[in-house]
Amino acid sequence: MSTEIRPRRSVLYMPGANERALEKAKTIDADALILDLEDSVSPDAKETGRANVVAAVRSGEYGHRELAIRVNSIGTQWHDDDVKAASEAGPDAILVPKVESAEQVLALVAAMEAAGAPAHTQLWAMIETPRALLHAEEIAAAHERLTVIVMGTNDVVNETYGLHVPGRNAVVLTSLAWTLLAVRAAGKVIIDGVYNAVKDPEGFDAEAKQGREMGFDGKTLIHPSQVEPANVAFSPSEDDIERAEGMIAAFEEAARENKGVATFNGKMIEELHIRDANRILAYAEALKNR
Numbered sequence: 001m002s003t004e005i006r007p008r009r010s011v012l013y014m015p016g017a018n019e020r021a022l023e024k025a026k027t028i029d030a031d032a033l034i035l036d037l038e039d040s041v042s043p044d045a046k047e048t049g050r051a052n053v054v055a056a057v058r059s060g061e062y063g064h065r066e067l068a069i070r071v072n073s074i075g076t077q078w079h080d081d082d083v084k085a086a087s088e089a090g091p092d093a094i095l096v097p098k099v100e101s102a103e104q105v106l107a108l109v110a111a112m113e114a115a116g117a118p119a120h121t122q123l124w125a126m127i128e129t130p131r132a133l134l135h136a137e138e139i140a141a142a143h144e145r146l147t148v149i150v151m152g153t154n155d156v157v158n159e160t161y162g163l164h165v166p167g168r169n170a171v172v173l174t175s176l177a178w179t180l181l182a183v184r185a186a187g188k189v190i191i192d193g194v195y196n197a198v199k200d201p202e203g204f205d206a207e208a209k210q211g212r213e214m215g216f217d218g219k220t221l222i223h224p225s226q227v228e229p230a231n232v233a234f235s236p237s238e239d240d241i242e243r244a245e246g247m248i249a250a251f252e253e254a255a256r257e258n259k260g261v262a263t264f265n266g267k268m269i270e271e272l273h274i275r276d277a278n279r280i281l282a283y284a285e286a287l288k289n290r
């Protein structure tokens, strides 16, 4: 597992065929951008979209933002050409939707290598179908080049014939929790799904908070207005930082008295809480130095 802290609080999708959005993204404070060739690009715009996203990656004009190209899914008429073009362009990552097995992960890594993808280009995979959910553990652990799992909650709802409801339905929550366990067991990164109602900031905040509480590293987004709220939701707050520092100080004092347990603000703290406190401080430091 890599020890580098790479914030992925806000991961903004944009249609690869929308040149205005690709241009605008150069000034949006998202941690990562997903240049999409799949669902947001109509069949007759797939070739234009592919040329646009390759040019965007090659432009080198996106600063600190991590760049991923989302290719069309395995088995579609565009998939092979997308993977080849994306591998040659060398973004930070190639995101493959609807991955369903470890074998597919291995085949994708082989296709990237055959197309000459540079070493820095990671594989990201989406988990968004029932079959993928049932194979989440083997997918997440299939290869070290696969570093990030992205949830596709629209497809989960679609494929299970469910409904989008505030707070998310039980199947979506189960899918999120289940995949999060699989990804953490593999020591990798997991990003929550999108919130479709672009004009509902309160609903977005509630869903981002829910994702943060579950342990997601960040949220995928569909509109620039969702970036700042996601950055806030997935950053340690001033209170979090103060609490982490207080816990470390209290634990150090207890350790000087040869105690392995202490209290801070009336709550028990042990070594494991200090690991979490250190993780929060390291993350806050990484954000400051970004």
Ligand SMILES: CC(C)(COP(=O)(O)OP(=O)(O)OC[C@H]1O[C@@H](n2cnc3c(N)ncnc32)[C@H](O)[C@@H]1OP(=O)(O)O)[C@@H](O)C(=O)NCCC(=O)NCCSC(=O)C[C@H](O)C(=O)O
Pocket (backbone or CB within 6 Å): 012, 013, 014, 015, 020, 021, 022, 024, 025, 036, 039, 040, 097, 128, 151, 152, 153, 154, 155, 156, 193, 194, 198, 221, 222, 223, 224
């Ligand atoms: C959702 C949208 C179609 C809304 O578009 P629109 O009504 O045009 O938005 P605005 O007029 O409010 O836009 C204001 C300006 O911001 C730019 N913009 C809009 N969206 C983006 C974006 N995503 N990235 C960058 N810039 C963006 C507009 O160009 C305007 O700029 P300007 O004119 O200069 O002021 C639209 O937001 C959109 O297309 N969003 C992305 C949709 C997308 O990528 N969908 C696919 C990914 S989601 C998915 O597939 C889910 C997953 O697989 C699952 O299963 O869940």
Ligand SMILES: [Mg+2]
Pocket (backbone or CB within 6 Å): 039, 097, 128, 152, 153, 154, 155
């Ligand atoms: Mg999807």
